[in-house]
Amino acid sequence: MAHPDYLTDLASTVFENLESQHDWTLLESHTHKQQSSLTETNKTLLPRPLLTGLPPKRLYLHPDDQVELVKTHATYTVDETPEMEWVVPMHLNEQFTLKQLAEVFDSLEPLEPLAKGRCKRLLMAIVHDDSTVVYYFVHDGIVKPRQN
């Protein structure tokens, strides 16, 4: 019950990129679901290896909150309170299906600051052979774009 090597290596590439280039903290690799009731041996395997971590400042703000904050001039404080993010490492040559994406979302558990409900977004890290890593937000559902 383990992922193929190339997926594990991919995860470590992204791990290092986040840690060294983007100054993320509290980084953690995940291969199995975090079910406290089960013992280490029979925990269910995640569809793919995943990472969690804390970016140096807030990465995502919903446009409605953005509008609200602009009204109250509180943008600065939000930047200072980052949220934990889920990261799914992928390679550019891979293909994926809607089904796989849904499975990844369904396997996520809410991270601590969110505390309740399901996880609504993840960060897709796409790696290319020249070690470029690009990051895209994937939202579960119809989420309107940010006003940038």
Place this chain on the structure above:
Amino acid sequence: MTSSSPRPHVRISKAANRYLVFDIDDVMYLRRNHNICSVFVGTMPQAPQQSAFMGLPIELMAEEAQVLVEKNVAFVVDDCNYHLARMAAAGPQDKQYLDAVKAVTSDAQRSMRESTEARKAMYANKGTSKKKEKKNKKAPDTQSSEDVTDAPLADAEEAAAATSLFDTTPEPTSATTTKNSPVTREAPEAWSATLTTSGALLTPSPGQDEQLASVDVPASYPLYAHLQDKGYFMMPGLRFGCDYNVYPGDPLRFHSHFQATGFQWNEDIKLLDLVTGGRLGTNVKKSFLIGGRVESEEQHQDETDTARDVRAFSIEWAAM
């Protein structure tokens, strides 16, 4: 908005695999009540290059036609078959139309005859010379039709004045004189009416003799139906390299929020496509939306409810 009384179904003409709506009331109804505005494709027949301001009809996407059929507010007619069938068998509607044409024609003929006779009587009263009378007979032919139709009795004086101008012109050739001589009998036949509207020919409501045509929807239809069900306006997505531009309201009032592309549940998506879509979307302040109908093992039997059981994901550049 008040819920209106049952409205006649919208008639969608399917011609050469395009779905067209010709009735302006239907177009407004679809835009107001069913968040479909679609694309105007009509040009002026005499200036087809003038495409900046297109008019009726609107051309619906196949998805839009299908959604409307499923909502039971529209029906699709194969216009080719319909046209041939209607040409072959004239129904009561056609008789009505022909009667209307005939009535208008005979009205026009009668008023024409009356005005000619009135004019003749007036000239006779004036006791004009024989030569002049001959000229007068020529008058309805030489004058423009507008003058003739607008010439009531009061204008007859003016008409007479106009004909007096012709006194100075040389005598017409023998060919025209022979043509002019039976003018009193020929004039009414020159009048045939062209109606300004063919409204009387417009089609009956569905059901009777119309063969309903099927709609061939593309694979991205479930995503379309899902978004349409949520009240979004969709326009063709060519501009942003996707299936649909998705607007949160009427496109005249809002910028679009998403570029949407539909996929099958198990269809392979290239990551580069996702990056391309996400990158372009972010540049134009949109999200790249992908989605499709969920295919789980147990729900294969009922595939009718397309709007539900669709899962969508929005993709944005993370700016890092």
